[in-house]
Amino acid sequence: MNRWVLFFSALSLSALSSAKDIVLLSGFDPFGQLSVNNSWVIAQQVKTRVESSRPDVEVITCLLPTSYNRAIPTLEKCLADLPEKPTLVISLGAGPCNVKWETRAHNRDNDHGPDNDGVSRKRQIITPGAPSDLGLRLNYGAMWCSLTPEEKRLTWVSTTPENFVCNNTAFRFTERHPEQMYGFIHVPNVKCEKKTPGITARSAELISKMIGIQLDSRSATTSTIEWPMEFNDVRLPDTRDEVKALLRGPVEACEREMLERWRKDF
Secondary structure, X not given: OHHXXXXXXXXXHHHHHHOXXXXXXXXXXXXXXXXXXHHHHHHHHHHHHHHHHOOOEXXXXXXXXXXXXXXXXXXXXXXXXXXXXXXXXXXXXXXXXXXXXXXXXXXXXXXXXXXXXXOOOOOEOOOOOOOOEEEOOOOHHHHHHOOOHHHHHOEEEEOOOOOOHHHHHHHHHHHHOOOOOEEEEEEEOOOHHHHOOOHHHHHHHHHHHHHHHHHHOOOOOOOOOOOOOOOOOOOOOOOHHHHHXXXXXXXXXXXXXXXXXXXXXX
16 A cells, blocks of 8 residues: 555656746747748747757747737647646747837727738727726846847847737736736837847747746746735736836845836837
């Protein structure tokens, strides 16, 4: 009897030790006249990089249609198909020629042209009665303090993911899953590679590093700032006054540098 108890206990411990963190990473399909969406290219590269360097992590990629009506249902299906709740969910979208960390999403669609389904939304509220903005849930403080000067130059701490499908997806997912560690990152679009050769690979390397930092700092911190963690319900600040309030308190020099850049973007 005791031998069976020990046997099953050993099996349980083995299963726990071999359990992997799951990261759900989404990118978008080609949009407009482009045949490639660099967010999906980078998502694939990040998966390869993370899984080759972190045997304790499995990255599941999810291709989203650039569609107001279909993006969230697709992301929700990818989420539902996972064997267990993911440790981290990150959505990538193609943007300007840098790695643009989005800190909040807006409750408003206001595009400059239709999505891939021909749908255009002008000055439309996404969820009536919901907050005008929702802060996302990533520990950007720990990430920033681990970057090299070159990586910081590639980084933009942003307060707006604009008002197209990217923002719509970020807002709706955040609203539906308030407890989930979730972030949205805009990556260099495919045309940026011609202007700056190698920027796609450097962006994938940076995002892979960010994911590792997020996983390693998810449940503990020495920061004086209360960043989003698995054990709390903290969101990133969604107003300039909140960021300024953080700057008035005790804060590490590296985090102050990030907060100053963040404050200027409002």
